[in-house]
Amino acid sequence: MAISLMLASLIASLLITVAASNDLSFTYNRFPAAAANDNLILAGIAEFNSDRLLRLTNDSMQEKGQAFYPHPVKFKSNGTVSSFSTTFVFAIMPQYANLGGHGIALVISPTRGLPDSLPSQYLGLFNESNNGNLTNHVFAVELDTIYSSEFGDINNNHVAVDINGLDSLLAAPAGYYDAGGNLRNLTLISGQPMQAWIDYDQVESRIDVTLAPISAAKPTRSLLSLRKDLSEILEDTMFIGFSSSTGSFLTHHYVLGWSFRLKGQAESLSISPLPRIPRIGPKGKSKALAIAIPVISVTLALAVILGVVYLVKRQRKFAEVLEDWEVDYGPHRYKFKDLYRATKGFRAKEELGRGGFGVVFRGVLPKSKIEIAVKRVSHDTQQGMRAFVAEIVTIGRLSHRNLVGLLGYCRRKGELLLVYDYMPNSSLDRYIYDQPKLVLEWWQRFKVIKGVASGLCYLHQGCDQVVIHRDVKASNVLLDSEWNGRLGDFGLARLYDHGSDPRTTHVAGTPGYLAPDHARTGKATPGSDVYAFGAFLLEVACGRRPIDPTRPAGEVILVDWVFANWVSGQIVEARDPNFGSEFVVEELDLVLKLGLLCSHSDPEARPSMKQVVQMLEGELPLPDMSSMGLSLSSIGLNFGRREGLMGLALSTSPSSGSFTHLSSAEESLVCGGR
Ligand SMILES: *[C@@H]1O[C@H](CO)[C@@H](O)[C@H](O)[C@H]1NC(C)=O
Ligand SMILES: *[C@@H]1O[C@H](CO)[C@@H](O)[C@H](O)[C@H]1NC(C)=O
Ligand SMILES: *[C@@H]1O[C@H](CO)[C@@H](O)[C@H](O)[C@H]1NC(C)=O
Ligand SMILES: *[C@@H]1O[C@H](CO)[C@@H](O)[C@H](O)[C@H]1NC(C)=O
Ligand SMILES: *[C@@H]1O[C@H](CO)[C@@H](O)[C@H](O)[C@H]1NC(C)=O
Secondary structure, three states, X not given: OHHHHHHHHHHHHHHHHHHHHHOOEXXXXXXOOOOOOOOOEEEEOOEEOOOOOEEOOOOOOOOEEEEXXXXXXXXXXXXXXXXXXXXXXXXXXXXXXXXXXXOEEEEEEOOOOOOOOOOHHHOOOOOOOOOOOHHHOOEEEEEEOOOOHHHOOOOOOXXXXXXXXXXXXEEEEOEEEOOOOOEEEOOHHHOOOEEEEEEEEOOOOEEEEEEEEOOOOOOOOOOEEEEOOHHHOOOOEEEXXXXXXXXXXXXXXXXXXXXXEEOOOOOOOOOOOOOOOOOOOOOOOOHHHHHHHHHXXXXXXXXXXXXXXXXXXXXXXXXXXXXXXXXXXXXXXXXXXXXXHHOOOOOHHHEEEEOOOEEEEEEEXXXXXXXXXXXXXXXXXXXXXXXXXXXXXXXXXXXXXXXXXXXXXXEEOOEEEEEEEOOOOOEHHHHOOOOOOOOOOHHHHHHHHHHHHHHHHHHHHHOOEOOOOOOOOHHHEEEOOOOOEEEOOOOOHHHHHHOOOOOOOOOOOOOOOOOHHHHHHOOOOHHHHHHHHHHHHHHHHHOOOOEOOOOOHHHOEHHHHHHHHHHOOOHHHHOOHHHOXXXXXXXXXXXXXXXXXXXXXXXXXXXXXXXXXXXXOOOOOOOOHHHHHHHHHHHHHHHXXXXXXXHHHHOOOOXXXXXXXXXXXXXXXXXXXX
């Protein structure tokens, strides 16, 4: 039993051996593991990667790589080379798109390997001394990607049959015939896998070489067809394998799969099990990478540059001036970024108005959703900024129902931003002159007048420090949602008083409201505010500006005209014609007379704001106006001329501090306050 089994297996193995030698065939859809009996024998720089992909050449230059089927093949029987057929899938991957190394050759040689051959143009097949020698007995089909004129190459992308030397017997540009019989070109160094078929027909002594892209079936028409009896060339027993070489340009030569059959058709290769060609080599050989790397680097560099530009721009856009001393003002200091967002980037659409000091924008604070008005004041000077900001912050602590609340500030180079409560009904001047859409009635105006008087009184006397407004006028009186008058812009004129640059001619205060004493000395006092308040009273009651050049000669200067009306005993006739009959004569009479009184040229003759408030409330009678008649007349008549001169003189005049301690509990009571 055991003997018969052994015998059977012996007979079986004998049969296989006979079959192998007479009718050898092998198929490598994937090359076998290193230890396998039929593993290819490698020489030169050839190696398998982890995926069992045969890489004949790597990044070494001027090298050759070879891989041979380990067993001899008995090509001849009875002195004649038998028919044989072989097919393989290969890929040639150059480092640079158009510069390849030398090609790949399928070779049949008497020895298992060609150790004495040369690399580069010799393809690892021959050397200088044996090239073309008939004693070589070497048959090869080359897939050549370099034009070597010494061997009569046709171009740098050709397929050729070589026998004993590199001077090809027959060559053709790489290509294939498609199903329609059209010749299509192939680029060997495209990096794309391609399939090659080499068939020898014993009967016709014909060699056929066919090429096709991996996706195509074997073309019916071969690329090369050569009649040549190989019986003179090959010896009985030969070795078959691949040879490849590199020159000056790095190229990877790959063989993905291989199949061979003696006396028959080689088994077709299955494409799917073939190993993948690594796209990204250790030094980035692939064409895709050659393009991708510069593109990616440029893109990245651009992105980085754009990012930096963006950050720098952003940094500049939101840059602020913040000095150590401002740290104390923490809660009053706003971030420019927040103000920028609040006003939607200071959009023109958010603009509320333009004043002597800058443009005002409406905004909504991003976090608290509080409506604000942001005034952008440009300033050229850093000088006095510290004192000014100190004042701003002081003023920010002031709180009165007839003052526009100053919430805080922000400082940038050449720019100061002041953040105020938002006043939905805009400024008073819009409702009193130049044919307003909505005319404020007398009772509303009287309420506003009393409110502003109270606010100004608070500034002068109601808090720890005397704050001089410096720019009382109808356009600086804002109306809140309940139409209460609120004095805005207080203290701002001081910024320009501080500016000592003689080239700038900022006028602190507004012509028509400037007290002659203020204009003469350049010194703002509570009295100069009272003077401006007098002009304000007249403009509100009369519905016209303090100076109106469009009027007839006697009416250009409002105070003169009101004075003339008073002298003629008809002061109430100076009122705004828009009132119709809807006014209280006593109130109007009081306001007009008080306006004249406040506009007295002698600061000593003007009432204090406390007194003004008391008079408006009826708590204090108006002083006897007739005793002041003459002096009032002289102011009235000289008012306009003086104004013109004084206004100009002011811009370069030195200023004095506006804060002096002057406070009493009684005054606080009169002026309202917190
Ligand atoms: C190429 O392969 C050979 C043999 O494996 C090795 O000695 C050589 O260092 C390799 N060259 C490069 C550049 O990787
Ligand atoms: C081998 O050749 C000899 C003479 O050339 C011939 O007689 C013989 O039949 C051949 N054998 C085969 C197997 O073809
Ligand atoms: C060329 O190759 C042959 C064998 O293929 C060898 O005998 C000879 O020495 C080689 N010549 C040179 C110069 O390497
Ligand atoms: C061919 O090679 C053989 C053996 O290597 C040598 O004897 C012979 O001289 C060579 N012939 C030519 C033409 O080089
Ligand atoms: C194909 O290649 C040949 C030779 O390389 C060239 O003359 C021909 O213009 C090519 N044809 C196409 C369609 O690229």
